Amino acid sequence: MPNYTGSCYCRAIEYELQLSSPDDARTSLCHCRNCNKAFGTNYGLTTKVPKESFHVTKGETKEHAADNGTGVTLYREFCDICGSHILEYGEAAKDKFRYVTVGTLDDPNALPPKGEFFCKSRANWMPEIPDVFYKQEIKE
Numbered sequence: 001m002p003n004y005t006g007s008c009y010c011r012a013i014e015y016e017l018q019l020s021s022p023d024d025a026r027t028s029l030c031h032c033r034n035c036n037k038a039f040g041t042n043y044g045l046t047t048k049v050p051k052e053s054f055h056v057t058k059g060e061t062k063e064h065a066a067d068n069g070t071g072v073t074l075y076r077e078f079c080d081i082c083g084s085h086i087l088e089y090g091e092a093a094k095d096k097f098r099y100v101t102v103g104t105l106d107d108p109n110a111l112p113p114k115g116e117f118f119c120k121s122r123a124n125w126m127p128e129i130p131d132v133f134y135k136q137e138i139k140e
């Protein structure tokens with residue numbers, strides 16, 4: 001069973017991802033404005049995993065919940081010491097999935113992207129990732 005580990009920048013928070021196969025993770029870019037703001041970059045990079053595969057092994061995340069601008073509550077969890085964004089999920093995914101920030105994985109190359117969301121909001125200078133799926137909007 002592949003096991004992935006990760007942490008925030010200051011390592012106060014550490015976590016483990018237990019997947020039966022790398023195919024159980026779906027990594028994607030999201031170019032939406034919410035991701036721009038939350039990640040502080042021109043896209044967000046997360047991997048969608050079954051909720052039960054994600055475990056915090058050290059420390060405790062701080063939760064932020066707010067309307068994402070379309071009436072949907074979006075939850076984000078981060079380190080309240082160093083500010084690293086650890087994961088997020090929308091109301092609909094709450095009981096099933098977690099979207100873990102790929103940059104916090106100890107090996108960020110382990111789960112490469114399979115698709116891009118909100119391509120209509122892609123930064124002008126940013127090229128497409130080759131050989132993945134592209135959606136103009138919607139991130140489940």
Ligand SMILES: [Zn+2]
Pocket residue numbers: 008009010011012013079080081082083084
């Ligand atoms: Zn931290």
Ligand SMILES: [Zn+2]
Pocket residue numbers: 030031032033034035036044118139
């Ligand atoms: Zn987004």
